[in-house]
Amino acid sequence: MDATRKANLDRAFNPQVIAVVGDKKITDYMWLKSVRDAKAKVVSVQIDENEIPGILEMGFENYPSLADVPGQVDYVIVAVPRPVAPRIVKDAIDVGAGAAALFTSGFAETGEEQGVQLQDALTQMTHEANFNLVGPNCMCLYHSKTGIRNSADQWIGEGGDIGFMSNSGTHATSFVMRARNNGLFPLKSISMGNSISVDQGDWLEYLGDDPEVKSIGMYVEGTRDGRKFFEALRDVAARKPVVIWKGGQTREGARAAASHTGHLASDMALWDAMIRQTGAIRVDTQDELMDAFKALHFMKPFTGNRMGIVAQTGGQSVLVSDAFGREGLTVPDLTQESYDILEPIVTVVGGSYKNPLDVSGSLTSIERGREMLDTLAADTNTDIIVIEASIGFISRRLERQGKTMDDLIDMFKEFQESTDKPFGVIATWNQDEAALAEFRIKIADRGVAVFPSFQDAARAIRRLREYYVTQAELAAGSQGPWRSRRRGRRH
C-alpha cells in the first residue's frame, strides 16, 4: 500500500466530514445512527423524496450528490442498490474522498452474471484511481477514538489498542462488543467484505504500521493475493501478535465462504503452515479468539510449561489436570518448601496429590487464598499459575465473612501485580448463570485473564506458550530458510 493510499485511509478513520449515501427508514437509518456520535460532521446524500424528511428530522443536512457536499469529504458510507453503487463510488473518487465503504451486497458472492460484472467494474475503477474501497458487501469501519462504527451498539472511547479485520460483517461488529465484555479495548475493526480494493494484505500492513495497535486479530475466509498476504503476515507478526481465525476450514465451510464473500478458501494445511512459519496464533472460534487476546493482554509472557493450580475440589482437580495434560502442559509436584508452608493451611495437602491444590475445606478466607497463590508463585517448579473460582461455592463462603466477589477480584488483581509469573482465573459453572456472567465481566474489566472452562484455559495457555516460544526462536534466527531469506533481503 503506497503512502497516498495509506494517508487517505488515515483520513477515513479520522474524518472531518462523513457522508452517508442512501440510508433508509426501513433499516432505521442504521448508517447515519452508527456515525452520529463521531467526532466529525456527518451529512446525508439521498435523492429519494420519501426518505429525505426522516433524515432532516434527525438533524442531518442532506445533499443530492457527493459533489454537492461542501468541503472535503473524508469517509463515505454507501448503502445504495447495487446497480447504482459504481456511480456513487465514481463520485467518491471524483470528490477525492479518503475511502468509500460499500455496505451494498449482491456482487461476485452471488455467482450471478450481473453481480460479477458489477464487481469487476468496481475493481477496475478503484484500481485505476488508486482508491480505497472498503468492501463491498461489508459493515464498513470502526474506530473507537473517532467514533465511527459498524453499528450504533458498539462501544466508543479512548484507550483502544487492538486491531481487527474481518471478511464477515457480523464478526467485525461483534468482535468489538465481545472484546469489551472481555475487558479488552478494540481500537479499529474493519469489515473487509469481498475486499476487492483494500485487501487482506493491505489491511494487515495498515494495522501493523499503526503505533496504537498492540495486537491484531482477523477473521479471514480467503485472500486473492496469497503471496502479498504472506509477506505482510511475516513482516507484521514479527513485530506484534497476530491472531488468525480462518473461516472455511472444511469443504462445507468453504462452499459457504464462496457464497458469503466470493473468496476461495484454500486448503487449511496451507494456512496452518503459514501461521506456524510466521509465528502467528491460530484460533478456530470467536470464543478462542477472545481467550487468546485475554492471555496476550493480561498474562505476562512465558515459555515454561509447568502449571501451578488451585482447584476447588478433588473432582475438579482431576478435570483440570486432564485439561492441561491434554494440551501437553505439566502439573508437577511442588517443592518441599512449599509443602511446609501449605501443610498447616491446606487441609488435605498431606495426603493429596500435591498439585493441583484441592482446597475444598481450606479456602476459608481471601487471605488464605492469597497465601496459596503466593506459595505456588514462589515455587521454583511452576511457570504459570491458575486458580479455579467456583462462583456459587465461593460467594456463599465469602458472604458469611461479610465479603463480596469484588474483594476476591481485588485479591486476584493484587496477586497478579505481585508476581512475574503469568496468572489466570477459571470461572466455572454456577447455579446462577447471570451472576457468573457478571463475575466474568467484572474480573475481565480489571485486566485479569478469566477463562470459561478448564479446557478453554488449557488451550489458550498452550497456544500462547507456542507463540512465545516461536517468537523467541524467530528472534534467535533459528527458524529455517524463510527467516534467513528475509534477513538476506532486508539487510
Place this chain on the structure above:
Amino acid sequence: MDATRKANLDRAFNPQVIAVVGDKKITDYMWLKSVRDAKAKVVSVQIDENEIPGILEMGFENYPSLADVPGQVDYVIVAVPRPVAPRIVKDAIDVGAGAAALFTSGFAETGEEQGVQLQDALTQMTHEANFNLVGPNCMCLYHSKTGIRNSADQWIGEGGDIGFMSNSGTHATSFVMRARNNGLFPLKSISMGNSISVDQGDWLEYLGDDPEVKSIGMYVEGTRDGRKFFEALRDVAARKPVVIWKGGQTREGARAAASHTGHLASDMALWDAMIRQTGAIRVDTQDELMDAFKALHFMKPFTGNRMGIVAQTGGQSVLVSDAFGREGLTVPDLTQESYDILEPIVTVVGGSYKNPLDVSGSLTSIERGREMLDTLAADTNTDIIVIEASIGFISRRLERQGKTMDDLIDMFKEFQESTDKPFGVIATWNQDEAALAEFRIKIADRGVAVFPSFQDAARAIRRLREYYVTQAELAAGSQGPWRSRRRGRRH
C-alpha cells in the same frame, strides 16, 4: 448385586427413617439440612454435648447411637471423624439399615497407612455383612422424588428420569443443579466416592434396572472390577442410553484421580474401546454431558447425517458449516422445490449458497422463521434441522413487532412437535450475557435442545448419530464377536 442388596438400596432411596450421624455446626449442619425436606422422618445421632443444642433447636430428635433410634433406620448419613467411621458403619449394619453413606474422607485416597488400613477394615466389614456402603469420601445420595439430597441447594420434585453416578461429589451434586438449568430432570444421583462396597458395576446395574430411569450418565475415574463393570455396561447400554464422562484421561489427570478417590485410572484407549463396543456415549466435559442429555431427551432419534441449517448472517453460515463439516456431517443443497418456496421469502437465496439459509434481512417475523424451518424439514435432502438464534439481533427485531422471546420459543416448540426430524437451537453470543443465559434456561425448560455454540451442537449431534447408528447395528447383531458371545450366552 443380589436381591437383598438391591432391596436394601431401594429402602435407602425411599426411606421411612433417615439418621444423620455426627453433623456439626461448623459445616452449618449441612447433612441435616440436605435431608430436612425429605419424605421421611429425619433424626440425628450425635454425642458431642456442644453440638446437640443446635440440632435440637432445628427441631430434630437426637439419639446417642443408631441402636437407640426407634424403629427401622433405612438410610444413614455418616459424617464422623475417620477413626470413628468403622464403628458407626458397624452400628448401621447391626441395626439393619438399607445403606450407610460415608461422607467422611481420609481413607485410601490419602495414601497414608492409617487411611489405607481403615478403608481395608470398612471393605472387609461391608463385604462380610453384604452391606451397602456408599463412599467413603463422598457426597452421598440424591433422589428427587423422596427428597434426599447431596446438598440442600438441589432441586427436588416429581418427574425425574435421569440417573447419574459419580466418583466426584462435586460432579454428583452439580449434575443435578446443571441438569435442571438445562431443562433436564434428574431422578437419582449417586456420589460413589471411593466405591469400596457398592461399586461402579453395581450402581450401573441398579440404575439400569430402575424403570423410572430413562438414561444414565456417569463421571468415573476408575473401577476396581473392570470385568464386572464391562458386563454391566454391555447389558445396560443395550437397554438405555449411557453417557460416560471419564476423569483421569491423561497422566496428569490420572495422578490427581489416584489421590482423589484412590482409583487407578486405566488407559483411556481401553475405556474408548469399551465405550465403542457397548454402544455407550463418550463425553469429555460436564458441558458435553449436558449437551448429550439434551440431544437424547429433546431431539428425535436419527441416523442420517444431512444438516438443514438456518443461520443469522453470512459470516455465521461459514462458521456453522465448518463446525458441522469438522464433525463429519454434511450440509447439502436443498431440493428445487424448497428453493421455489424460499426464493420469495429469503432475500439472498437466489445467489447464495443454498444451505445454510443466510437469513440476515429475511427473518422479518416469527411466521417467516417458521416457514423457513418447515421448508427445511419437508426437504428430502435433510435429516436434522438446526437454527441459530442470535439473541440480541432477534430480540430487537421482535420488539419492534411487539413480540418477545417467549413467542419465538413457542414457535420453536410448535415446530419441533410438528416434524419427525430432530431439531436443535444454537443460541449464540449476545452483548447482554445475562439475557442470553435466561433465554437458554427458558428454551431448555420447554424441552427444546439448545446448544451454546456451533461446535458444541455439531459435536453433540455427531455423537448422538454415532449412538443411534451403533444401537441399530447392535440390534441387527452386526457388531462383531462380543455381541455374538453375549447372544450365545443369553439365549
